[in-house]
Amino acid sequence: MFAGLKPTLARASRLARLTATGPDAWRGFALYAVVLGLNFVGVWVAIQLIAWNKAFYDALEQMNAAAALRQVGVFFALIALSAGSWLLADWLRKKLLILWRARLTGRALDLWIGNRAYWLMRPGYSAAPVENPDQRVAEDCRLFVDRLLEFTLDLISELVSLVSFVAILWALSGFALSFTVFGIGIEIPRYMFWLAPVYVAASTVITHLLGRPLKGHYFTRERAEADFRHALIQLRDRADMVAQSGGEAAERRRLDSRFAAVAANWHRLIRAELVQGLFGRPYMQTVLRMPTFFALPAYFAAAITLGGLMQLASAFSNVTTTLSWFIFSYRKLAEFVAVCERLDGLMQATTTLSPLPAAPRNIRRDVAEDGALRLSALRLATPEGRWLDVVPDRVIRPGRVFLITGASGQGKTTLLAAIAGLWPWGEGRIVRPAGRFLFLPAGAPVLGDGLMAAACHPLDPATLDTSRIIAVLSRLGLSHRLASGEGETGLAGLSMGERQRLGLARAVLNAPDWLLMDEATSALDLAAEADLLSWLRAELPDTTLVLVAHRIPSVLKTDDTLHIGPTDPERKLA
Numbered sequence: 220m221f222a223g224l225k226p227t228l229a230r231a232s233r234l235a236r237l238t239a240t241g242p243d244a245w246r247g248f249a250l251y252a253v254v255l256g257l258n259f260v261g262v263w264v265a266i267q268l269i270a271w272n273k274a275f276y277d278a279l280e281q282m283n284a285a286a287a288l289r290q291v292g293v294f295f296a297l298i299a300l301s302a303g304s305w306l307l308a309d310w311l312r313k314k315l316l317i318l319w320r321a322r323l324t325g326r327a328l329d330l331w332i333g334n335r336a337y338w339l340m341r342p343g344y345s346a347a348p349v350e351n352p353d354q355r356v357a358e359d360c361r362l363f364v365d366r367l368l369e370f371t372l373d374l375i376s377e378l379v380s381l382v383s384f385v386a387i388l389w390a391l392s393g394f395a396l397s398f399t400v401f402g403i404g405i406e407i408p409r410y411m412f413w414l415a416p417v418y419v420a421a422s423t424v425i426t427h428l429l430g431r432p433l434k435g436h437y438f439t440r441e442r443a444e445a446d447f448r449h450a451l452i453q454l455r456d457r458a459d460m461v462a463q464s465g466g467e468a469a470e471r472r473r474l475d476s477r478f479a480a481v482a483a484n485w486h487r488l489i490r491a492e493l494v495q496g497l498f499g500r501p502y503m504q505t506v507l508r509m510p511t512f513f514a515l516p517a518y519f520a521a522a523i524t525l526g527g528l529m530q531l532a533s534a535f536s537n538v539t540t541t542l543s544w545f546i547f548s549y550r551k552l553a554e555f556v557a558v559c560e561r562l563d564g565l566m567q568a569t570t571t572l573s574p575l576p577a578a579p580r581n582i583r584r585d586v587a588e589d590g591a592l593r594l595s596a597l598r599l600a601t602p603e604g605r606w607l608d609v610v611p612d613r614v615i616r617p618g619r620v621f622l623i624t625g626a627s628g629q630g631k632t633t634l635l636a637a638i639a640g641l642w643p644w645g646e647g648r649i650v651r652p653a654g655r656f657l658f659l660p661a662g663a664p665v666l667g668d669g670l671m672a673a674a675c676h677p678l679d680p681a682t683l684d685t686s687r688i689i690a691v692l693s694r695l696g697l698s699h700r701l702a703s704g705e706g707e708t709g710l711a712g713l714s715m716g717e718r719q720r721l722g723l724a725r726a727v728l729n730a731p732d733w734l735l736m737d738e739a740t741s742a743l744d745l746a747a748e749a750d751l752l753s754w755l756r757a758e759l760p761d762t763t764l765v766l767v768a769h770r771i772p773s774v775l776k777t778d779d780t781l782h783i784g785p786t787d788p789e790r791k792l793a
Contacts, residue, residue, distance in 0.1 A: 277526030654732025
C-alpha cells in the first residue's frame with residue numbers, strides 16, 4: 220500500500236532542504252513558528268468548544284435561559300478568537316510561501332541555467348531530456364511550497380490536537396456497549412474510544428485503494444497542459460511565419476492535437492476522481508454526524524445527558540476528523556506526490572547531466588597562454604553519433620578576421636558552438652584564449668524583454684550609458700523602434716534584417732575580445748552589409764572576428780579561411 224512512500228519522502232526531503240535553507244533561513248523558520256503557534260490557538264479553541272457543547276446543551280435541557288445566553292456569548296468570543304488567529308496565520312503563511320517559493324525557484328534556476336542544463340537536456344541532445352522545464356520551475360515550485368506548508372503545518376497541528384482530543388474522548392467514554400450475538404453476551408468497555416481509530420483506519424484503506432490511479436493522472440495532466448500552453452506560446456512567437464506561409468490550418472491541427480491530449484487525460488482523471496469520490500464524499504458529509512449516532516446507545520441507556528451526548532459526539536468528531544486528515548487530503552497528497560516527482564526529477568537531471576551516449580565527448584580544452592585560438596586534430600559529431608567533416612588544424616591570432624566556409628550541413632555552425640565552449644561531442648583539441656567571447660547565432664534570435672535589453676544582452680542595460688545605446692541603435696537604423704516602447708511591443712514584428720542589425724548592436728555594446736558570427740548579415744543587402752561591417756570593424760578594431768558565411772563580405776579583409784568540405788560518406792560511430 221505504501222510502496223511509494225519512501226521515494227516520495229526522499230524527494231520531498233531534498234526539495235524541502237533546498238526550500239528552507241540558505242542565507243537568512245531564520246526568517247522562514249521564524250514565520251513558520253509563528254504560524255504554527257497561531258494554529259495551536261485554533262486547537263485550543265476547538266478543545267474549548269468541546270466543553271462548550273456540554274455546558275450549552277445542558278443549559279437547554281435544564282431550561283436555564285441565563286446560562287444558555289451566557290454560553291452564546293462564550294461561543295462568539297471563541298469564534299472571534301479563532302477567526303482572528305486563522306486570518307493572521309493565513310496572511311503570515313502566504314508571506315512565508317512567497318519567501319520560500321522565491322528561494323526554491325532561485326535554486327531551480329541556478330541548476331537549470333548555471334551549468335547550461337537548459338541547453339544539454341533538450342530532446343535530441345540528452346538521453347533523459349526534461350520535458351516542460353518552464354512548467355516545473357514556474358508552477359511546480361509554487362505548488363510544492365504551498366503543499367509543503369499546508370501539509371506540515373496541518374499535520375503538526377493535527378498531531379497536537381489529536382493528543383488532546385483522544386484524552387478528552389477517553390475521559391468521556393467511561394461507559395460500555397453491551398449486546399448479545401447468538402446468545403453470547405458481549406461487552407466493549409469505552410467502545411466510543413476504540414471505535415474512532417477502527418472507523419478511520421477502515422475508511423483510509425478504502426480511500427487509498429480507490430484513489431491510487433490519481434497520482435499518475437495528475438502527473439500526466441500537468442505535462443499535457445504544459446504541452447498545450449507551449450504550443451500556444453510558439454504560435455505567438457511565430458506569428459509572422461505562420462501568417463506569411465498561410466499556416467493557420469496546420470497550427471490549428473497542432474493545437475487541436477495538443478488539446479486532445481489534455482481532454483483525454485481529463486476524462487481519465489475525472490473517472491478516477493469519481494471512483495474515489497464514491498466513498499470519499501459520503502464519508503466527508505457523514506463524519507460529523509456519525510458520532511452522534513454511535514453515542515445514541517449510551518444516551519438511551521441514560522449513561523449520559525443530552526449535553527454529555529453532544530460533548531461526546533463533538534470529541535469523537537474531532538478525533539475522527541483529525542485521524543481522517545489522510546482521507547480529506549488524499550487528492551492534494553496525490554497531486555503533491557506528482558509535483559515532487561516532477562520537480563525533483565528536474566533537480567536531479569541538472570546535477571547529473573546525461574547527454575546521448577552514442578557520440579564521444581573527448582574534446583580536450585586548454586587555455587592559450589599567447590592569446591591565440593588553436594584547433595588540433597578536431598573532429599566533431601552529432602549527439603546521435605554521426606561524424607561531421609574533419610576540421611583542418613588552424614591557429615587564429617587575436618585581432619584577425621577569420622572566415623569559415625563550406626557547404627551546408629558540413630559542421631560550420633557546430634564548429635562555432637565548439638569554439639564557444641558549448642558543443643561537447645567529438646574528439647581532438649581546442650586551445651582557447653581567456654578573453655570574452657560573444658556568439659551571434661544564425662537566425663538572429665532576439666534575447667531580452669525589450670529593445671534596450673536585447674541590444675545589450677547579456678549585459679544589464681542599467682550598467683551602460685543610455686545615450687550610447689541609443690546612438691548605436693540609431694546608427695543601425697533602429698531608432699524608430701525606440702518610439703514603440705519597451706517590452707514585447709518594442710520587439711514586435713522585427714524583420715530578419717532588423718534582428719541582424721540588433722545582433723550587431725549587441726556586438727558593439729558588449730565589445731568582446733572574440734566575436735563569432737554565424738551568417739550574421741545574410742539578410743542585409745550588399746550596400747547595407749558593407750556599410751555596417753565597416754562600422755563594426757571601426758568600433759571593434761581589436762576584436763577577433765570569426766565568421767561563418769556563404770557570401771564572403773567584400774568589405775572585410777580576411778586574414779585566413781578555413782574550408783570544411785565533403786569527406787567520406789556518413790558513418791555511424793563504432
